[in-house]
Amino acid sequence: MSWPRDRQVRYAHHVLLPDVGGRGQDRIGAATAVIDVDGRAGQLAALYLAAAGVGALALRGGAGPAPAQFPFADGPPTTIVDALAGAVRARNPEVVVRAAGPSEAGEATLRIPGDHAALPLADALARGCEAAARWLHACVVDEAR
Amino acid sequence: MAAVVVVGAGGLGGPIALAVAAAGRPVIVVDDDVVELSNLHRQVQFTLADLGQPKAVALAARAGAGARAVVARFPALPDDLGPVAAIVDGSDDPPTKFAVAAWARARGVPAVIASALRYGGNVFAAGPTDACYACLFEAPPTEALGCGEAGVLGPVVGWVGGVAAAAVLDRLDGRGAGATIWVLDDLRRGGAARTLAIAPRVDCSCREAA
8 A cells, every 4th residue: 555644644544444444445535426415414425425535526406505504614604515615625625526417317326315404413414424334335345336 | 501511522522512512502522632634534523724723622613602622531520510411422432431421320411322433333322310321331341442443434423423412412302211222233234223222230330329
């Protein structure tokens, strides 16, 4: 594993995991997560995937205003996409955040059942992060992804 | 309004404190650690600008005006803590979990104890007269792996933290009774979420005190 020192430190807790290791983390870093971010759980899933080192976030939706209680954004309220992009940049600037293209869709999109803009933060965390964790694990074990 | 004490400002304490604060409850965050780069794969409450800062201070700042930081290692708490409605443990240290549960019982407030490791976790919640944490786990293990030794998949802590935050908010809103544990199974084995009611253990020290 010929990673820069910062990368080794940042992902040390992932590399220790059975199924992940350095190779799995490289797969996470090469992956793009297509996520519906109109709801709060989707927004949190996107943020946790960015922290976990996913290569790119391709966002669906998110043109509306960022929720007043989005505690991960700094600065004045803006659109969901802009707030997420800023939050990701402040935590893991290597992650690319962009709008999903027309060809990136369908079943691969991470869409969280019952997600909506007013979901209480506790519920949004539980649902969004469970979905993000399942996506990440599939990413490291599914050769076809 | 009485505050919720959150012990640990890391992967579990972060989402717990933010969700409790977002629900309008005052929060007291207790932690003596500083933010490190190895935290950022899962502790999304921190940014690169927070590196080197006390975790409790950075988390309380993000949780908003109703949050207060205590830079200390539990149970070293200030005398002017004020009224406490509940305590939640998000530490990565089994003895601390038992100490938090005992502290809650002694003060007559609900306790929620959250744990995460690798691909799963659990959340224990109990009122002050319910079965206690030691009724279930008896005593801290003599050897236990933490996230620093065994690893943890980043979003797992948000998953467990969200369940823990919902559990304490339910208790404070008068929902939920009796000791309960939510077991979030290892994702590699399906990751089922199971809810179990915990009865008191007859020879637990909490029964002698009751």
